[in-house]
Amino acid sequence: MKAKGYIFLIPVFILMFASVIGIKPGALNEEFMPNPEENLQIPEDVQTILDKSCFGCHNVDAKSDKAKKKLLLDELPTLSKAKIVAKLDDIHEVLEENEMPPEKFLEKYPDKALTDEEAARLKEWAENAANELMK
Numbered sequence: 755m756k757a758k759g760y761i762f763l764i765p766v767f768i769l770m771f772a773s774v775i776g777i778k779p780g781a782l783n784e785e786f787m788p789n790p791e792e793n794l795q796i797p798e799d800v801q802t803i804l805d806k807s808c809f810g811c812h813n814v815d816a817k818s819d820k821a822k823k824k825l826l827l828d829e830l831p832t833l834s835k836a837k838i839v840a841k842l843d844d845i846h847e848v849l850e851e852n853e854m855p856p857e858k859f860l861e862k863y864p865d866k867a868l869t870d871e872e873a874a875r876l877k878e879w880a881e882n883a884a885n886e887l888m889k
């Protein structure tokens with residue numbers, strides 16, 4: 755075989771090497787690019803309130819299957835717009851009805867309760883974000 759023939763093997767070796775050390779094509783770019791599937795931006799102050807009072811039960815690693823089935827806050831931004839709107843409506847409703855966080859939980863962890871301002875901010879956000887998505 756002529757020396758030129760080996761040139762075609764170089765990309766193959768690079769790909770083999772990359773896969774051995776765990777680099778996926780495009781992985782470097784992904785770190786710097788916004789996720790194109792994010793349909794919802796959660797403002798920092800809202801995220802802080804959600805983290806304090808809601809996230810513990812409504813995330814993929816939470817213990818309660820019931821809570822996870824109803825709402826996964828960490829996956830919320832990646833759902834379809836229609837599904838996000840439905841979830842935002844649910845969030846607005848449980849806050850309106852004072853259903854979340856659950857009373858039993860608050861007896862144990864009173865510091866996780868929402869203040870009136872926090873509940874109002876979450877409701878305002880849920881409503882505005884839903885309206886924004888339906889435009």
Ligand code: HEC
Pocket residue numbers: 804807808809810811812818820821824825841844845848854855856859868
């Ligand atoms: C202690 C765990 C816990 C915390 C904290 C918690 N939830 Fe829940 N949540 C649940 C459980 C369990 C359910 C399912 C209730 C059911 O199916 O009866 C639920 C259901 C829901 C639902 C669906 C309601 C429905 O019937 O469709 C929404 C929306 C929700 N939670 C929002 C929130 C918000 C917003 C917060 C923070 C303010 C929060 N949750 C905090 C446990 C929790």
